[in-house]
Amino acid sequence: MSARPVGRPVPAEGLDGTYSQSWFPLCLSTELPPGQVLGVDFLGGRVAVFRGAAGGPARVVSGYCAHLGADLSVGHVEGEHLRCRYHGWRYDGSGACTSTGTGEPVPPRARLFSFPSRESHGIVWAFNGRRPLFDVPGLPVPPDELLLRHTVLDEAPVDPWLVAAQTMDVQHFLLQHGFALDDGDDPNDAVTATAHSMGYPLRLTTPDGQRLDLRVEIHGTSVFRQTGTLDGRWFCWLTALRSIRPGVSRPYFVLGARRAEGGADPAADEAFLDDEAFLDRAMGVMMGMLADDAPVLLTLHFRPGLLTRSDRALGRYLEYLRRYPRADPGCGEISRDAPG
Numbered sequence: 001m002s003a004r005p006v007g008r009p010v011p012a013e014g015l016d017g018t019y020s021q022s023w024f025p026l027c028l029s030t031e032l033p034p035g036q037v038l039g040v041d042f043l044g045g046r047v048a049v050f051r052g053a054a055g056g057p058a059r060v061v062s063g064y065c066a067h068l069g070a071d072l073s074v075g076h077v078e079g080e081h082l083r084c085r086y087h088g089w090r091y092d093g094s095g096a097c098t099s100t101g102t103g104e105p106v107p108p109r110a111r112l113f114s115f116p117s118r119e120s121h122g123i124v125w126a127f128n129g130r131r132p133l134f135d136v137p138g139l140p141v142p143p144d145e146l147l148l149r150h151t152v153l154d155e156a157p158v159d160p161w162l163v164a165a166q167t168m169d170v171q172h173f174l175l176q177h178g179f180a181l182d183d184g185d186d187p188n189d190a191v192t193a194t195a196h197s198m199g200y201p202l203r204l205t206t207p208d209g210q211r212l213d214l215r216v217e218i219h220g221t222s223v224f225r226q227t228g229t230l231d232g233r234w235f236c237w238l239t240a241l242r243s244i245r246p247g248v249s250r251p252y253f254v255l256g257a258r259r260a261e262g263g264a265d266p267a268a269d270e271a272f273l274d275d276e277a278f279l280d281r282a283m284g285v286m287m288g289m290l291a292d293d294a295p296v297l298l299t300l301h302f303r304p305g306l307l308t309r310s311d312r313a314l315g316r317y318l319e320y321l322r323r324y325p326r327a328d329p330g331c332g333e334i335s336r337d338a339p340g
Contacts, residue, residue, distance in 0.1 A: 007304040010321045013159045014246030018326040019043045020161065021129045022220025023136050025240040025252040028150055029122050032058055037082060039063055039073025042126070044245045045334030047115065048072040049124060052080035052093070058119055059093040060126040061112040062333040066097060072112075113330035121238060121254045122150055129327050134196040137219045139236055140227060141258050146236075147275050149283065151253040158297055160222035160241035160249045161321055165302075166293055167216050167224050168198065168317035171310050177292050179204040179212075188312040196220055198320055200313065202228075210285060218317070221324055222249075234258050235282045255283055 013019050026040045026049050037050035046063035048071075061082070063072055070086035077083070081090045081098060088101020095112035115126040118136045125136050139146070156163075166172060170187050173179045181187075182203040190200045199217030206212065214228030224239040236256040241249040260275050307315050 007307070007318070008322060010161065010302070010304065010318055011326065012246060013161070013243050014044050015326075017044075017328050017332070019128050019243055019329055020221040021127070021133055021325045021327050022160070022222040023118070023125045023127050023132070023134075023240070024160075024222050024242045025123045025250075026060065026126050026242060027124050028152065028252075029058070029119055029124055032124060035077045037073055037075065037077055039071060040242075041244050043128060043243055043329035043334060045329065046071065046073075047126065047330075047334055048075075048082060048112075049117075049126075050077050050082050053077055054080065056080070057093075058117055058124045060115040060117040060124070061091065061095045062330045064334075065089055066107075066110045066112060067100075113333040115330065121256075122148055123240065123252060123254070125240075128329050133325065134219065137197075137217070137223060137225045137238075139225075139256065141234070141236075141256075145258055146256045147259050147279065149255045149279060151255075151287075153251045153253075155244060155248050155250050156298065157248055158300075159247060160243055162300070162302055163239065163241055163249070163251070163297060164218045164221060164224050165314065165317060166297070167218055168313045169311070170313050172293075173202070173204060176296070177289055178207045188310065191313050191316055193316065193320065196324075198317055199225075206285065210281075212285070221321065230278075230282050230285065233278060235278070237282070237286050253286075255279060255286065257282065 027038055032038060032049060032051050034051055034055045035053040037048055040047050040049055047060050048063045049058055049060050051058050065072055065084040067087055067089050070084050072082055072084055075083050075085040081092055083090045089097055090099045091112055092098050095114035097106045097110035100106055116132045118125045120136050185203055187200040187202055192199060197217055197219045199215060202214045202216050204212045211231050214226055217225045219225060222241050226237040238254040240252045243249050257275060257279055304318055
């Protein structure tokens with residue numbers, strides 16, 4: 001018997017030391033209070049995420065001191081600087097070394113790689129590159145009108161782009177999840193794309209009769225954004241995955257709904273309680289889909305083979321991945337084998 005025909009491969013994360021130039025979630029904003037530093041495994045290496053003592057934006061820098069390679073996450077924040085515990089070298093938010101523990105002059109090349117970072121949707125994000133190619137996708141509702149929930153799962157043996165691929169696999173919504181498309185609708189014919197995103201409208205009915213009218217999108221290779229309605233009420237769902245090392249990522253989920261009009265006291269506000277009930281229902285739909293997908297995703301040996309006409313959106317996404325820009329994260333400075 002001849003071997004199964006296989007299409008051109010999709011580059012794995014970490015191939016030749018490079019990763020997708022995308023936004024990745026590092027931690028929840030609530031995990032990084034003022035004056036705190038966290039060590040985060042990221043893109044095959046380690047970064048330090050810190051916030052100055054006065055608050056302000058989160059900073060993301062390569063995780064090993066430029067002096068002797070000490071892990072900076074075991075240091076501490078002094079004012080707006082990150083101080084290495086080993087010999088007291090201090091770094092500002094741009095990664096520049098501003099002083100040594102001995103008071104001797106700072107070597108001219110003493111600096112850390114500073115990743116572009118953002119905080120949005122209650123998450124601290126970092127971009128793999130010197131400059132972002134696009135921004136973290138926003139939401140069409142002002143933050144003060146949103147009620148958000150966050151869920152973070154354990155590491156999973158998949159690259160982020162593989163989880164995102166489920167969005168572009170129209171047939172899996174019908175066959176894996178048992179949803180029904182609107183009569184006459186074929187999302188394969190409605191795909192739009194940019195250099196760094198892809199998506200389409202998706203109108204479905206769940207097996208238990210709930211109605212979804214959505215816009216689903218992939219941004220970069222690691223962020224899925226869904227906005228639309230469940231039985232006529234607006235909600236949003238973001239899935240973002242941090243690439244930890246080749247073939248391993250950690251999923252972050254954000255579920256949101258517009259707050260119903262009501263009083264200021266959630267404990268005594270019936271509208272707030274209705275919000276929570278709606279979020280419970282939306283969470284049940286989304287996590288139910290995840291539960292359906294998990295046994296496949298956690299065992300899948302993904303090799304694009306013989307695609308059919310129903311795979312047109314998926315085929316476009318695979319081509320998008322093959323062309324997608326990649327970079328050596330932090331110019332090699334985050335690796336344990338080559339500290340900055």
